[in-house]
Amino acid sequence: MSGEKTRPGLGTLTWVKSSYSAGNGGECVEVAAGTGRVHVRDSKDTARPGLTVQPTVWATFVQFAAH
Numbered sequence: 001m002s003g004e005k006t007r008p009g010l011g012t013l014t015w016v017k018s019s020y021s022a023g024n025g026g027e028c029v030e031v032a033a034g035t036g037r038v039h040v041r042d043s044k045d046t047a048r049p050g051l052t053v054q055p056t057v058w059a060t061f062v063q064f065a066a067h
Contacts, residue, residue, distance in 0.1 A: 014033075016030060034052075038052070038053050038055055
């Protein structure tokens with residue numbers, strides 16, 4: 001499901017699926033970098049509202065999750 005997607009109020013974003021996604025319908029997230037924001041959504045339900053955070057918050061989360 002990665003690629004160009006248009007969401008109301010978000011314009012066109014390039015969504016990237018987690019490299020840990022097995023492609024078997026499991027729990028997956030997609031991330032898109034916007035102007036001053038990082039957008040996160042459920043790749044199985046892209047119509048559902050996602051989460052938007054500042055880049056520093058996302059970097060802190062990724063660093064924490066890597067441990």
